[in-house]
Amino acid sequence: MTRxxxxxxxxxxxxxxxxxxxxxxxxxxxxxxxxxxxxxxVMPFVYMLATSLKDNSEIFELSLWPRHPTLDxxxxxxxxxxxxxxxxxxxxxxAVTTGSVLFFDSxxxxxxxxxxxxxxxxxxxxxxxxLMVPTEMLVLPxxxxxxxxxxxxxxxxxLFPGLMTGFGTFLMxxxxxxxxxxxxxxxxxxxxxxxxxxxxxxLPLVGPALSALAIFVFLGNWTAFLWPLIAVxxxxxxxxxxxxxxxSSELQTEWGLIMAGAAVATMPTLVVFVLxxxxxxxxxxxxxxxx
Amino acid sequence: MVPARLSLSARRALWAWAFLAVPIVFYVTIRLYPAVDAxxxxxxxxxxxxxxxxxxxDNYLRLFGDPRFWTVLRNxxxxxxxxxxxxxxxxxxxAYHLDKVRFGHGFLRALYFVPHITTAVAMAWVWRWFYQPVxxxxxxxxxxxVGLPQQPFLRSTGQALFAILAPAVWAGIGFQxxxxxxxxxxxxxxxxxxxxxxxxxxWRVLFxxxxxxxxxxxxxxxVTSSIAYLRIFDYVYAxxxxxxxxxxxxxxxxxxxxxTAFKNxxxxxxxxxxxxxxxxxxxxxxxxxxxxDRRP
Numbered sequence: 252m253t254r255x256x257x258x259x260x261x262x263x264x265x266x267x268x269x270x271x272x273x274x275x276x277x278x279x280x281x282x283x284x285x286x287x288x289x290x291x292x293v294m295p296f297v298y299m300l301a302t303s304l305k306d307n308s309e310i311f312e313l314s315l316w317p318r319h320p321t322l323d324x325x326x327x328x329x330x331x332x333x334x335x336x337x338x339x340x341x342x343x344x345x346a347v348t349t350g351s352v353l354f355f356d357s358x359x360x361x362x363x364x365x366x367x368x369x370x371x372x373x374x375x376x377x378x379x380x381x382l383m384v385p386t387e388m389l390v391l392p393x394x395x396x397x398x399x400x401x402x403x404x405x406x407x408x409x410l411f412p413g414l415m416t417g418f419g420t421f422l423m424x425x426x427x428x429x430x431x432x433x434x435x436x437x438x439x440x441x442x443x444x445x446x447x448x449x450x451x452x453x454l455p456l457v458g459p460a461l462s463a464l465a466i467f468v469f470l471g472n473w474t475a476f477l478w479p480l481i482a483v484x485x486x487x488x489x490x491x492x493x494x495x496x497x498x499s500s501e502l503q504t505e506w507g508l509i510m511a512g513a514a515v516a517t518m519p520t521l522v523v524f525v526l527x528x529x530x531x532x533x534x535x536x537x538x539x540x541x542x
Numbered sequence: 543m544v545p546a547r548l549s550l551s552a553r554r555a556l557w558a559w560a561f562l563a564v565p566i567v568f569y570v571t572i573r574l575y576p577a578v579d580a581x582x583x584x585x586x587x588x589x590x591x592x593x594x595x596x597x598x599x600d601n602y603l604r605l606f607g608d609p610r611f612w613t614v615l616r617n618x619x620x621x622x623x624x625x626x627x628x629x630x631x632x633x634x635x636x637a638y639h640l641d642k643v644r645f646g647h648g649f650l651r652a653l654y655f656v657p658h659i660t661t662a663v664a665m666a667w668v669w670r671w672f673y674q675p676v677x678x679x680x681x682x683x684x685x686x687x688v689g690l691p692q693q694p695f696l697r698s699t700g701q702a703l704f705a706i707l708a709p710a711v712w713a714g715i716g717f718q719x720x721x722x723x724x725x726x727x728x729x730x731x732x733x734x735x736x737x738x739x740x741x742x743x744x745w746r747v748l749f750x751x752x753x754x755x756x757x758x759x760x761x762x763x764x765v766t767s768s769i770a771y772l773r774i775f776d777y778v779y780a781x782x783x784x785x786x787x788x789x790x791x792x793x794x795x796x797x798x799x800x801x802t803a804f805k806n807x808x809x810x811x812x813x814x815x816x817x818x819x820x821x822x823x824x825x826x827x828x829x830x831x832x833x834x835d836r837r838p
Contacts, residue, residue: 289653392576
């Protein structure tokens with residue numbers, strides 16, 4: 252009570268009473284267990300990095316700190332194998348796909364949210380129905396289509412299935428629906444055409460949704476495995492996950508090299524995560540609760 | 543006045559169709575036509591080079607008479623059942639306690655979440671390494687260090703499936719935790735305040751307030767996670783070198799589809815398998831709609 256009197260802000264409960272009601276020793280135990288669990292969760296990364304930095308003499312030791320840290324494994328992985336090319340392929344496919352998805356999903360989402368025209372419900376239902384069909388079912392026709400058109404072993408063949416997504420379209424539609432119509436009217440009075448209204452007025456207002464979508468799509472394509480495994484047979488056209496799978500299967504027991512390869516594939520996502528953690532988590536919450 | 547409005551709405555409709563032109567071509571040729579094509583393919587006998595010959599329900603009859611299909615289906619549902627129960631239980635336990643922690647909340651959440659965004663193939667190889675026999679593998683080294691016998695893990699038909707499921711749960715749990723946290727945060731504080739005034743203990747609060755109000759979150763996660771486990775592929779492929787072994791003991795339906803289509807090139811037979819997978823996923827989605835409709 253005295254504290255509340257001297258510091259008025261303390262009178263306002265800042266946390267839920269539920270949080271304060273928990274018994275103290277239980278809380279300490281819970282936090283300790285949570286922290287231990289968290290350490291267990293990141294142990295595979297720690298071991299991956301530690302082993303990738305060890306030379307062959309200490310690779311079977313469980314120590315987390317290499318006695319003679321060396322970048323030999325990385326030099327070998329990046330020098331003698333297809334990794335640089337695979338890295339570039341993955342980056343290119345993920346970047347182009349992300350750009351295309353952001354543009355088209357937000358354009359279609361906007362059109363479905365803000366335009367009233369004959370045929371709109373049909374378009375809506377058609378796109379909605381594509382959400383029901385799993386990729387596994389589509390890869391067979393995609394493959395036969397690619398074979399007939401000569402798209403196998405090309406960048407276009409790798410990326411064409413992901414150029415637009417039903418998920419992103421509905422996510423963006425939800426967000427555009429909350430943009431007030433008055434803004435669109437104002438843009439029209441200012442003499443902007445419909446494309447400019449979307450591009451210059453509405454798009455900047457849904458920035459958080461766009462950035463969440465960008466992160467999902469980029470990470471999803473960076474880690475994609477099934478379609479690239481099917482669409483590409485030429486080793487130079489492999490993406491990182493496909494390249495890593497074949498590289499590791501060939502080496503089998505060269506664990507230092509395999510861990511360095513795994514680290515090369517994982518590092519960009521870890522960097523993206525550390526930099527954008529807040530946006531990623533917020534984006535997942537946003538999308539998970541909206542869709 | 544009226545003609546002007548009409549022309550405006552007509553102009554807007556033109557713009558709308560202009561915006562939709564390229565996407566419509568995409569969705570029709572890349573999403574809808576292939577879906578129909580897969581159905582049609584499932585009623586044909588086709589080894590990709592020859593012509594498609596319709597064979598009615600032969601692929602489905604062959605599939606239901608194929609003991610490998612039932613093994614694979616059983617494996618798939620073991621992944622689903624065990625994966626769902628363990629991951630949802632762990633994720634809720636973590637989220638429930640993490641929700642009450644203020645100090646280091648974001649950091650702890652990051653530790654749990656980070657496996658979710660990493661490349662499955664890369665982490666599959668890290669785990670494959672953990673499962674190796676002494677002196678290579680971490681797990682067996684630890685077992686031996688505390689005086690327990692070595693385990694075969696990936697080499698055993700009894701253990702391999704669960705050895706593959708473990709990293710899949712490890713990778714998926716971060717997503718579930720984040721969604722649970724969002725759901726917990728959305729529960730209005732006054733429910734808890736009222737419960738505290740009534741002197742309700744933590745277990746009663748959990749079972750009579752938190753869990754019932756969390757129902758939409760639980761339904762959403764159950765469905766998305768079920769679909770993910772039914773479609774398990776990356777971890778199995780990478781950890782078993784593409785075989786689904788030993789002796790098909792870890793092979794899920796997606797790997798069977800992959801083999802049938804792209805190793806044996808029996809496209810019609812593979813298409814029938816994808817239709818079965820589609821129907822299972824559809825049933826789960828419809829179940830979600832029904833569960834979402836029923837309000838507590």
